[in-house]
Amino acid sequence: MAKQFTVAEIANFLGAAYKGENITITGLNTLEEAQSTELSFLANPKYIKQAETTKAGALIIREDQAHNVQNAILCDNPYFAFARCMGLFAEKEGCFEGISEFASIHPSAVIGENCTVYPFTVIGAHAKIGDGCTIFSGVYIGEHCEIGNGCTLTPNCVLMSRTRLGENCYLQPGAVLGGEGYGFVRTDFGVQKIPQIGHVHIGDNVEIGANTTIDRAALAKTAVGNGTCIDNLVQIGHNVQIGEECFIISQVGIAGSTKVGNKCTLAGQVGLSGHLNIGDNVTIGPQAGVTKDIAENSVVSGSPTMDYNTYMRYCILLPKTPELFKRVSALEKQIAKLEERLENNK
Amino acid sequence: MAKQFTVAEIANFLGAAYKGENITITGLNTLEEAQSTELSFLANPKYIKQAETTKAGALIIREDQAHNVQNAILCDNPYFAFARCMGLFAEKEGCFEGISEFASIHPSAVIGENCTVYPFTVIGAHAKIGDGCTIFSGVYIGEHCEIGNGCTLTPNCVLMSRTRLGENCYLQPGAVLGGEGYGFVRTDFGVQKIPQIGHVHIGDNVEIGANTTIDRAALAKTAVGNGTCIDNLVQIGHNVQIGEECFIISQVGIAGSTKVGNKCTLAGQVGLSGHLNIGDNVTIGPQAGVTKDIAENSVVSGSPTMDYNTYMRYCILLPKTPELFKRVSALEKQIAKLEERLENNK
């Protein structure tokens, strides 16, 4: 049975007033898809017509826009109020509790208070797990790993030895931290592997997406700062340093030893070469290919990257390239004719 | 021991005639690599010389092309006949049967008839598995998941809570469905996480590639339609809607809330921005970056995308860009000279 609350309970949770009937709300949904027991919201006034005709049982809405809405919770910022409600309705993932007797936990590992450890999990020697952590099935935690309080490792995550997570980190399924960095060189006597003896250190409140991979450093550490949110299928190479509160969107790849500042946003499928310095507050557009340092506060796009305004003009012009070649050919003919004419005029 | 059949048995299976010796066939292979007990085929007449000299024990071939072929199964469409034979020789993956006592199945979960559940699998509370399903080892199925009849979840697939699969779906290893959508916003008081309370709904006969990730919706559902085939390492964001019988090739990324119509083909490494509408029967070339809606029946390529014909011309011209800059510089000099000459002529 999913959660349910009355309109009054939700209004109370938000510290807001409500008007209309105090119905029971069984879920949250968009204006378009909401049903009669669901709560929706109006953030952008251009959808006000939709708000007035939605099937939703109640709306979170600004008071000045609620004239024609029957059941309404009245808030100044409906978007944030609705986001808070999403937390109210969110269900805890997982139904197992306690430490499974079918987990393989090394006797030297230390597990904190109030942890959940699912069956079929391996926790290696000298690993330390903080309080209130949840470790789902199929997770592997190598020797000497250190995991802060309140972390969640969803199914099939892997932390190779000596990986550290701060507090309240959340790893989506299949994330791999601490796999060996790519350290190979061609030599006269064949390919040589450079052992990777560094580790991965993750800050507090970091989110890591499904099947994302973060390699351990050659030396010292690969690091991700507090509050950074990494999406699915991202590759982070050895010795990369990512700052705080960055947004790294899906399928981004960051090559070895590159440093990314604080509060940067890397859109989907961006690629960064190795050994770069990306300043604070940098935004990089989707699929961009970055081969040079980027100064703080820049907005860039393209492969190779250019500043955002140039890129937007380039995007409009690009499909006109074939036409441009024709125009230049035409100019060349015109010029030749003019020159010929002047020659004859002499 | 792999499967084997006589030429006569195979011809009979295909409803076709054969000529030559009724030898035993132990496998299928290409004209180039087939050995004397293997069956091959000729689909494209330009390879007829190879067909006449192959080491294959027998060929599937059109009768009018079979004059110089000794052992032949005679079919009008050798390609499809051969594809059917591949089904004949295909071996069932996996050797375990029944419900393993080393699977962790919640007492409230319902498992259909004739299912196989490998060891080290977790099936959560209130999950429902249809008849004839195979669940390999390392799979995690969250609470309230619903899986239709005849589905196969290969090793280490993850379905987070309330994910639904239709009938006859096939998930390659490591696929993750229902991980949390990427819902983060920067605010004055730090990064806020928007809980993702929607789910993932997959239609019938859907194939999902290895290590592919499909995120659960913020609200309502992320959906994939019947018969759609998704390759490996694909990212499908929260609230994406994909139609029926689409082909989504490897490493494609689709950002949140984008809608893809029916029978679309997205080639490898394509990226789609969020909140787009892609019509039916759209084909998008490899590595394309899509930032705008695409009308039905379009064929587009490039990053940014343009129509296919423009793109093909662009591809030819692109390497000539440096030359074009030189040509324009030359024109500028010529014009300057002409102007000077006209000035002097005055």
Next chain:
Amino acid sequence: MAKQFTVAEIANFLGAAYKGENITITGLNTLEEAQSTELSFLANPKYIKQAETTKAGALIIREDQAHNVQNAILCDNPYFAFARCMGLFAEKEGCFEGISEFASIHPSAVIGENCTVYPFTVIGAHAKIGDGCTIFSGVYIGEHCEIGNGCTLTPNCVLMSRTRLGENCYLQPGAVLGGEGYGFVRTDFGVQKIPQIGHVHIGDNVEIGANTTIDRAALAKTAVGNGTCIDNLVQIGHNVQIGEECFIISQVGIAGSTKVGNKCTLAGQVGLSGHLNIGDNVTIGPQAGVTKDIAENSVVSGSPTMDYNTYMRYCILLPKTPELFKRVSALEKQIAKLEERLENNK
């Protein structure tokens, strides 16, 4: 307790002389980050100032550059000597030994001498594992797989049936080998699946990255040659043939039936279309999109690809494209004026 050695022991291991104090070294680090009990190195003379002021307890350095360095191990090639030391300090991953009673091993499977098999591993019928292999938890090894001596399969790797690994292969976590190739065709009667009855054959000394996927062939085999090193999140399609000692960097995608020669380097996020021939010693730049064969010894970049020198010029000119359009428009106006003037001069 991490490993430690004296400077004398390390010098002895390298066959080198040392000067200064014979202190105990507890780890290796960069010049920048090394502490007083750590060893660092100077490879590039431009960092000599840093070498003279580093906090490192000792340095590996060329004798002629060591004047102002107190504790030094004197080597002609400090980089390689240091790489060898990394092997010395590298810790074995994993602390389990023997064959776990919580592994599910089919009675017909054959496990070599001195193998480690973690709990929660499945090894299928007729699988053969060589001597000295380590199989971590969550690994699935299908029927008839063959694994050479000295291989390591880290947590959650999957080998579907009949996959073969040569000797001394190392698979990072979550790698999937032998998943079904993408074989679907649209027909008048809906999408048809072409069963994939081939396999995956991997040579000796091959490294495969985390969450990388290598599909089994439609017929015959998908093959990776000896000594090839594949990074994380790479997709290798069915029937791809990769030669020896190739470097395939992260997030590369190679479509079906493409052949890559020996000693090729494919940089990050490169995409190769299907059925191509890439010669030996080819280098392909990051994010390149390859749709045509490439001759041996070529260096190419870009999407579409061009030769490296053209690409580098193109990269400089690309942001000037908007300007180029303006220049051409200006020329057109100038020409029109000139023509008008000449017309009036008549």
